[in-house]
Amino acid sequence: MMQQFYDLKAKHPDALLLFRCGDFYETYGQDAVTAATALNITLTKRSSKDASSVEMAGFPYHALDNYLPRLVRAGFRIAICDQLEDPKFAKKLVKRGITELVTPGVVMGDNMLNARENNFVAAIHFGKHLLGLSLLDISTGEFLVTDGEVAQIDKLLSGFAPKEILLLRGTRARFEETFRQKLYLYELDDWAFSEKGARERLLKTLNVQTLKGFGVDHLTEGLTAASAILSYLEMTQHTQIGHITALRPIEEERYVRIDAFTARNLELVAPLNPQGQTLLQTIDRTLTPMGARQLYRWMLFPLRRVEDIEWRATAVEHFFRDPELSEFCHDLLAPMGDLERIASKIPTNRVSPREMGALALGLKSVALLRNALTHTEQASLNDLGQKLDPLEALEQKISTTLNAELPTAVNKGNVIGQGISPELDELRRISRKGKDYLLEVQQRESELTGIPSLKVAYNNVFGYYIEVRNTHKDRVPSDWVRKQTLVGAERYITQELKEYEEKILGAEERILALESQLFAELVQHTAEHIRALQENAKLLAILDALHSLATIAQERRYVRPVVDDSLVLDIRQGRHPVIETLLPPGEDYVPNDVLLNSDDQQIIIVTGPNMAGKSALLRQTALITLLAQMGSFVPASSARIGVIDKVFTRVGASDNLSQGESTFMVEMSEAANIMNNISPRSLVLFDELGRGTSTYDGISIAWSIVECLHEHPESQARTLFATHYHELNEMETSFPRIKNYNVSVREVKGKVVFLRTLQRGGSEHSFGIHVARLAGMPLGIVKRAEAVLKQLEAGRTSVSGEAGTNAPTKVHSPATESIASASGMQLSFFQLDDPVLAQVRDEIYALQIDTLTPIEALNKLHDIQRIIRGH
Numbered sequence: 001m002m003q004q005f006y007d008l009k010a011k012h013p014d015a016l017l018l019f020r021c022g023d024f025y026e027t028y029g030q031d032a033v034t035a036a037t038a039l040n041i042t043l044t045k046r047s048s049k050d051a052s053s054v055e056m057a058g059f060p061y062h063a064l065d066n067y068l069p070r071l072v073r074a075g076f077r078i079a080i081c082d083q084l085e086d087p088k089f090a091k092k093l094v095k096r097g098i099t100e101l102v103t104p105g106v107v108m109g110d111n112m113l114n115a116r117e118n119n120f121v122a123a124i125h126f127g128k129h130l131l132g133l134s135l136l137d138i139s140t141g142e143f144l145v146t147d148g149e150v151a152q153i154d155k156l157l158s159g160f161a162p163k164e165i166l167l168l169r170g171t172r173a174r175f176e177e178t179f180r181q182k183l184y185l186y187e188l189d190d191w192a193f194s195e196k197g198a199r200e201r202l203l204k205t206l207n208v209q210t211l212k213g214f215g216v217d218h219l220t221e222g223l224t225a226a227s228a229i230l231s232y233l234e235m236t237q238h239t240q241i242g243h244i245t246a247l248r249p250i251e252e253e254r255y256v257r258i259d260a261f262t263a264r265n266l267e268l269v270a271p272l273n274p275q276g277q278t279l280l281q282t283i284d285r286t287l288t289p290m291g292a293r294q295l296y297r298w299m300l301f302p303l304r305r306v307e308d309i310e311w312r313a314t315a316v317e318h319f320f321r322d323p324e325l326s327e328f329c330h331d332l333l334a335p336m337g338d339l340e341r342i343a344s345k346i347p348t349n350r351v352s353p354r355e356m357g358a359l360a361l362g363l364k365s366v367a368l369l370r371n372a373l374t375h376t377e378q379a380s381l382n383d384l385g386q387k388l389d390p391l392e393a394l395e396q397k398i399s400t401t402l403n404a405e406l407p408t409a410v411n412k413g414n415v416i417g418q419g420i421s422p423e424l425d426e427l428r429r430i431s432r433k434g435k436d437y438l439l440e441v442q443q444r445e446s447e448l449t450g451i452p453s454l455k456v457a458y459n460n461v462f463g464y465y466i467e468v469r470n471t472h473k474d475r476v477p478s479d480w481v482r483k484q485t486l487v488g489a490e491r492y493i494t495q496e497l498k499e500y501e502e503k504i505l506g507a508e509e510r511i512l513a514l515e516s517q518l519f520a521e522l523v524q525h526t527a528e529h530i531r532a533l534q535e536n537a538k539l540l541a542i543l544d545a546l547h548s549l550a551t552i553a554q555e556r557r558y559v560r561p562v563v564d565d566s567l568v569l570d571i572r573q574g575r576h577p578v579i580e581t582l583l584p585p586g587e588d589y590v591p592n593d594v595l596l597n598s599d600d601q602q603i604i605i606v607t608g609p610n611m612a613g614k615s616a617l618l619r620q621t622a623l624i625t626l627l628a629q630m631g632s633f634v635p636a637s638s639a640r641i642g643v644i645d646k647v648f649t650r651v652g653a654s655d656n657l658s659q660g661e662s663t664f665m666v667e668m669s670e671a672a673n674i675m676n677n678i679s680p681r682s683l684v685l686f687d688e689l690g691r692g693t694s695t696y697d698g699i700s701i702a703w704s705i706v707e708c709l710h711e712h713p714e715s716q717a718r719t720l721f722a723t724h725y726h727e728l729n730e731m732e733t734s735f736p737r738i739k740n741y742n743v744s745v746r747e748v749k750g751k752v753v754f755l756r757t758l759q760r761g762g763s764e765h766s767f768g769i770h771v772a773r774l775a776g777m778p779l780g781i782v783k784r785a786e787a788v789l790k791q792l793e794a795g796r797t798s799v800s801g802e803a804g805t806n807a808p809t810k811v812h813s814p815a816t817e818s819i820a821s822a823s824g825m826q827l828s829f830f831q832l833d834d835p836v837l838a839q840v841r842d843e844i845y846a847l848q849i850d851t852l853t854p855i856e857a858l859n860k861l862h863d864i865q866r867i868i869r870g871h
Helices: 002-011 030-039 061-073 150-160 172-178 198-206 220-235 260-265 279-283 289-300 306-321 323-333 339-345 353-374 379-387 392-401 422-432 434-449 470-475 495-527 530-556 614-630 663-677 695-711 726-733 768-774 779-795 799-806 816-820 835-845 854-870
Strands: 016-021 024-028 044-047 053-060 078-083 096-102 121-126 131-137 142-148 164-168 185-188 455-459 463-469 481-485 489-493 562-564 569-574 592-596 603-607 638-642 646-650 682-687 718-722 738-748 751-760
Touching: 002 016, 002 078, 002 096, 016 030, 016 061, 016 096, 024 030, 024 061, 030 053, 030 061, 053 061, 061 078, 121 150, 121 220, 131 150, 131 220, 142 150, 142 220, 150 260, 150 289, 164 172, 164 220, 172 185, 185 220, 198 220, 260 646, 279 289, 279 530, 279 614, 289 339, 289 530, 289 614, 306 323, 306 379, 306 530, 306 562, 306 614, 323 353, 323 530, 339 353, 339 530, 353 379, 353 392, 353 495, 353 530, 379 530, 392 495, 422 434, 422 495, 434 455, 434 463, 434 495, 463 470, 463 495, 470 489, 495 530, 569 614, 592 603, 592 614, 592 718, 592 751, 603 614, 603 695, 603 726, 614 638, 614 646, 614 682, 614 718, 646 663, 663 682, 663 695, 682 695, 695 718, 695 726, 726 738, 835 854
Parallel strands: 016 078, 121 164, 164 185, 562 638, 603 718, 603 738, 646 682, 682 718
Antiparallel strands: 016 024, 024 053, 044 053, 078 096, 121 131, 131 142, 455 463, 463 489, 481 489, 569 592, 569 638, 738 751
16 A cells, blocks of 8 residues: 555655545655644554554545645645545455645635635746736636736736746746746646647637637737646646636736735735735625625726726616615625636536535526616616526526535435436335335235234345244245244245335435436536526626625715826825724824826825825825726715826835845835836826935935936826925926925924825925834933934024025936035934944944845844843
8 A cells, every 4th residue: 555655646746645545534754744744633653564664644534625725725735645446345455546636726625715816826938029828717717818028927917816826847947037926836847838739728628619719819928828727737637627618818908007016015905914904805895705806806907998997887876876776786696605616616526516506596696686787777787687697497407406405415415306306206205214114014914914913024134024923824925935934933025025125225325326316417417508607607796896896985985086088186085995994983084185187296295294194195096096997986075087007106115135135125126117117197106215225315316216207208107206305395496297295284382283184385394203202212212312303403504495596407416415515413323432332333334334235234233232232
């Protein structure tokens, strides 16, 4: 048996092999060590004939659904080895084989999937000029493909977030250098990425003669990637793929480009910290898993075409006007379940009786929804209703074939309803009423023979028999066959009892086999309608997502925005959709107006104190814009959104020491990405750019970036630029489309009151010391900081006073010339009479900062800390 294990393990050396042995799945050797650690199960040893032993860990086979998801989520590839024959009939060693290879990107079990997200496996093919990308969610059958430049593919990887990426062997380093995202990678041999056989494989799988009907025929590199995914499915034993019925192009030109930085910074679908709340969590009121997945997709892929946006927004608005329809849809969608994934299980023969019952109920709801939607005057909802197909004949067949109460597995019985199979009904009658039938036989034979003490019984030797006492044996009919003689009685069998015995003893086994056969036939019949079922699921997901947007709009008092092809962004009384839901009871969010256009207010420089709300203002502007282009209503009193094609953000600051990147390097990388990719319809948000370096360097870089955004020869991207560099307010006097605004505060009796209102004009103070006091800084430090600030302000030359003479023109150097000469004093941070501080000073002076790596910097800080502690 161990040799059998090693042979199977050799076929998939990179996978953890779960080896079925009787009632257990066992792992051996290093696999056992890995499994015991990952699953927190006991590690033991198995002895063999040669006196050696091998590590072993295992769990009961019925616990697979509990342990397998934990291994997959931990990033392991799992090869499941099952017994291919009944051990009772095995002559020697039980035949075993790998029945499935489960990987993070190729899973079907509900317990391993997030119902509210897709689970994509992706393949990337590096072509001569373009990259090919294909994505497949095997749990839904959604199959996508595209060709594109690196930036396009990078954005799509961020949006679709595949759980696993397939690469040509030897291209891992190239992928990691090209895409900085941390993803699960798996390399395939070159035959899987063969361009020659790619089309033939796809044609065969999709059962078509040409790919032109799918609109993907021209995507050469992408088709190679798609073929690689199909090869991978074969490798992982996923050969039942009848639910993969189409290959759709990713029409990127239809969607707003949101890069990985922006999706992360705006917390669209993932929070920056575990306790955070995302925009998706805030607006998600979907009632079905497929609707939740649809809304997730809409969040990361807002629309760019006005007509598409209006289609959704009009449907959302109709739910407001027709609350009865909204409630009707709610009542039908809420119990529906995940029809999309249920439909995908049918061709793979993984669907359960209970899921088939849910499918029938879902089709009944489809019929009711179709009727309701087609009677509305609203075009969007009417269009959805017209496309729904209730499949009445299929629904009727499923409903009549299956029982009302269904188990989770066929082998638990009671699946098929009465009247479907006369044989099954008879077997059930025999099984359920066996004792009654035997009493009937006993009573009948007693009356016919006149033997009052006759009885029918059973033993394991010769089955059912009739026992007659010796005093009445002369009345026994001639066709009874004597089988056993006792001291005072004789035992006989009859042809009727033998026939009944065969029925009753095999009834349960035959019932199970017959139910399994009838259920399989029903599933096979249902598989013939797979495309219609998938289309229904897709339409229901859209309806659910639209209903969700209407529900949140009603809950939170959102309004319908005007979306057009202008270059105007005019938001009145806008609110942050997430923050306003997190405020304490009784506290209202302070709304603000934001106006951006290409005529006279292209760039707004926002200054103001710490904690005043500058970052929230930037984020809410982006979130309102994205919500509008999703087709959603928005948190504002009114909004006019000139369609954007890209949204870029540079907010927050964090080191990436593991890759040798400082805060400033991260800032500059993200800023460079923005400046290299802006377009006339871009929305750009900068928050505190340049704070990761020295003041003068930061001001210079910030100034030059704002100037470039204003003077860009091809695009005048609408921009919000929040900063503490008040010197940037000078730019308004020289650049006509730059305007200064500040988030206002009021100082009352030495305390700062945050008004959180955006108003015209710049700000001169950041109130950082006040924020330090609020954060709990020791009072002595706060007072010392106030004294130092007064010294600095007393010795500083007024920058604003020099603005009239030294402010730059549109194309000359920034105001740092006047800023640099403004420093009137230098504080000494070291008292030279303190030998410890003098030693620390010498350590710092000796550093070669330009060549210092992050790790060396951490080590040097450790050395300095040791010097201080040593004294």
